[in-house]
Amino acid sequence: MQNFSYYNPTRIIFGKGQIAAVAAQIPAGSKVLVTYGGGSIKRNGVYDQVAAALKAHAWLEFGGIEPNPRYETLMRAVEIVKREGVDFILAVGGGSVADGSKFIAAAALFEGADPWDILGKRAPVSAALPLGVVLTLPATGSESNTFAVISREATGEKYGFGSEHCYPRFAVLDPETTYSLPPRQVANGIVDAFVHTIEQYLTYPVGAELQDRFAEGILQTLIRVGPQVLAQPQDYVLRANLMWTATLALNGLIGCGVPQDWATHMIGHELTAEYGLDHARTLAVVLPGVWRHSRTGKQAKLLQFAERVWGLHEGSETERIEAAIERTEAFFKSLGVECTLAGNGVADSKVAAERISARLAAHGMTALGERGSIDPAAVRAILSSR
Amino acid sequence: MQNFSYYNPTRIIFGKGQIAAVAAQIPAGSKVLVTYGGGSIKRNGVYDQVAAALKAHAWLEFGGIEPNPRYETLMRAVEIVKREGVDFILAVGGGSVADGSKFIAAAALFEGADPWDILGKRAPVSAALPLGVVLTLPATGSESNTFAVISREATGEKYGFGSEHCYPRFAVLDPETTYSLPPRQVANGIVDAFVHTIEQYLTYPVGAELQDRFAEGILQTLIRVGPQVLAQPQDYVLRANLMWTATLALNGLIGCGVPQDWATHMIGHELTAEYGLDHARTLAVVLPGVWRHSRTGKQAKLLQFAERVWGLHEGSETERIEAAIERTEAFFKSLGVECTLAGNGVADSKVAAERISARLAAHGMTALGERGSIDPAAVRAILSSR
Structure with a gap:
């Protein structure tokens, strides 16, 4: 067996009806950006459950994160984060939304000149906004790991990055959210x-x-x-x-x-x-x-x-x-x-x-x-x- | 499957020669209490490895934690922690030392009148000193869980308690330390x-x-x-x-x-x-x-x-x-x-x-x-x- 280090601090909250638990996991007074994908969460009731859970929080939303999430799209979210003073990201969706939200969280606090360097030059991530996930698609494991894979439309590149700062603080896994996939x-x-x-x-x-x-x-x-x-x-x-x-x-x-x-x-x-x-x-x-x-x-x-x-x-x-x-x-x-x-x-x-x-x-x-x-x-x- | 919550933030550092890694895991400037049991760590080289790792830290030691660790013994350590301003506990040993050290960490910050209440009355633990473990005996899992079982000599009682505050921050598992058990x-x-x-x-x-x-x-x-x-x-x-x-x-x-x-x-x-x-x-x-x-x-x-x-x-x-x-x-x-x-x-x-x-x-x-x-x-x- 090789030497190893293992550290995974994501809190898993698993089961029916658990989306309500996000309320207690996001610090009161946070300004939350709810990120999501193509909008299926608005049809299957997940969006409404998240909205109900966040009724005591200030929050705004950013939809449209694609499968194979795009750098160009995510940078628009980074702009919103900076402009609106967002200090917590809540990703609602599958691996693409989680991956994209990790990049948003890291890029928002990136101190280098160009956040693309996190991907293209493997520039180290020294901080990220806190992130939670409401998972709706079991697949990538992104809800409790450090990794994300991001594509750049302009150049056709697809790169991964990983940082302990990008571990979701929590991940809600309600199997009922997956019925309509x-x-x-x-x-x-x-x-x-x-x-x-x-x-x-x-x-x-x-x-x-x-x-x-x-x-x-x-x-x-x-x-x-x-x-x-x-x-x-x-x-x-x-x-x-x-x-x-x-x-x-x-x-x-x-x-x-x-x-x-x-x-x-x-x-x-x-x-x-x-x-x-x-x-x-x-x-x-x-x-x-x-x-x-x-x-x-x-x-x-x-x-x-x-x-x-x-x-x-x-x-x-x-x-x-x-x-x-x-x-x-x-x-x-x-x-x-x-x-x-x-x-x-x-x-x-x-x-x-x-x-x-x-x-x-x-x-x-x-x-x-x-x-x-x-x-x-x-x-x-x-x-x-x- | 029942609903559940799972959270385990202990960083596992596993393998040969890894005791040296404690140096980077304990904040510089900490005052460390190294806790141990009957002294076998002084014969098998583990104590020397820990001492070498802590050469840049201020530290003192507390030996003599028994198998089925005793409240009476542990309260002597709590006294030392308070008197000396210890702010980090490093448990070196097996499950009894880890368990005992969790109690020391919790009792040192306990705000009630009598720390025995943590055990005897299941009084909630709202804080604990940060704790690391150098494990020398695979058995109890205490190195990465919240639990401890403590005995009271005076009354013959044996009770458990658990608190997320007692999760070790890290646990070093070097299998070579177990050769001499x-x-x-x-x-x-x-x-x-x-x-x-x-x-x-x-x-x-x-x-x-x-x-x-x-x-x-x-x-x-x-x-x-x-x-x-x-x-x-x-x-x-x-x-x-x-x-x-x-x-x-x-x-x-x-x-x-x-x-x-x-x-x-x-x-x-x-x-x-x-x-x-x-x-x-x-x-x-x-x-x-x-x-x-x-x-x-x-x-x-x-x-x-x-x-x-x-x-x-x-x-x-x-x-x-x-x-x-x-x-x-x-x-x-x-x-x-x-x-x-x-x-x-x-x-x-x-x-x-x-x-x-x-x-x-x-x-x-x-x-x-x-x-x-x-x-x-x-x-x-x-x-x-x-």
Whole structure:
């Protein structure tokens, strides 16, 4: 096991009817900016619950944060924060709203000349406005981690940043808020949480037995509840399991003391930037390719995954590994998520392979994966096969 | 799944050589009281590492905190804190030192007339001195939770308290500090972590699938690494797995949204108070009795435990449950921990049953367990059978 540091101070407030609890979590006298996305919260009652909870607070709102939230949009919110003297951000939505709100919180207090430097130059974040989250889409784990991924429309760039200052102070997770989600977003969230777990688990063994068990527990739970949530969208217990599982998939815990991969995410981000594919769908496309390409280096963990997560005990090692990859692809497909470029509307995989490989090289990402062994040629090979 | 709130802000700093990290975690200019137990840290090099880490801080020390830390001892430390203007506590040791230090931290700022009220009258704790922990014994989880159990010598009472103000700011977990532990303490720690997990897991199902998987992962890890740690005490990876697992067993995570039992602990505390038995040994005695007594109410979870943790798939339900209980007893015995009163030097179980039942009744604990169904008669039945 590698040395590690783990710190996660986000207060999770989980369950039915808990949106009312935000009132006690935001200091009295705060001026709150409620941030949200496309407005679904106004149709499903979440906005009204938030408004009721904030009745004793001064607050204003900023809607329109996109999926793959845009720097340009977020900077308009930063202007409002500064102009209006906002001192607390309440993000209401999914991972994009949470991510975008982390950037708003950090950019509002950024002391450098250009807040883009937080993303483009990895300028350190030394402070951020306090942030709370009312989560409505289980997927990214952004509600209790330090990370955010932001896109710049003008240049087509997509970068991440992370800072302890951006940990949400609290996150309200009410599974009932997820009943009205479109099935496509639910499926994407399941795939996203699954691949987050894989990036921290499916590398090489370092004897981190409990981290492995926890990761396997997350994967088993997603496999069991994922398709059922889509089939029974009003089932509270299924929704609750999915919501809590997606949070635990990327709150730092299962990544403690283990090597991490993240090649699938890095390649996937470029696919989203180039072709506009949903984040989760890029992961479903790339992951099986990364596995087949890195089969030797990942052999021990692929076998453990095959046995413990998929219950595959028969056949040669190669057969078990291939079966585990095929089961995973079938699982994604059972959620309605296609695992090929063509299935996602990108007809020529050779062209995509060239473009994405070039994009990664241009961004200096030429040594991806837990061993840094995924170079531009490997990216081309991986994507050509998809 | 039940509604829950989860908040755990303790920063975990895990691994070889990490004691040096305390220097950066304690504010410069603090006056630190280093608290410890019987002095083993002076023989195994931990004290010297702490002293080296604190070379730029003003600090003094308070040794002699006992197993089952005593109110009388701790109040002497509170006196020192007040007299010397201590503003940070650094606990160096196992669960007893961490527990005792939480009480010192809370009592030093207690505004009521008598700090005993925190324990005896459950007086609320509204503030506590900041506390850090250098853990040397994996067992109680006290290094990253809010709880402490304190005994009063004068009256033979043993009470717990908990407050968010008592969360350690940080906990350093260096598995190398545990190499020199006596096997008896290691074994006790394994049993303690095992039973902490059971108290939060083995009740009745509420559809909390991930919490179940995590609990089962902890139990499986303890079962695998426990005996091996005793056999290979210098094995770093085994020690690291045990240390991290014991922390996760009682940091609040697996208890989220599930019913909890704690009858075994409540009965066990009285056995320690009455007969001076090691805490973990009382748990090993009581737990199988609680299971057999509550077999009907716990049936579904006992079967899940039998199947997922012990791999028992054959035989009738009754046979599988009894086999799981026997496997657990055999596991405790394989660690050198006896599971009967006689094996722990209490010859007459009937007398013990009467005494403990009376003690619990005197402390108002007449409705223990996840359903409140363990009354004094049940306690007598449970202990008579042990």
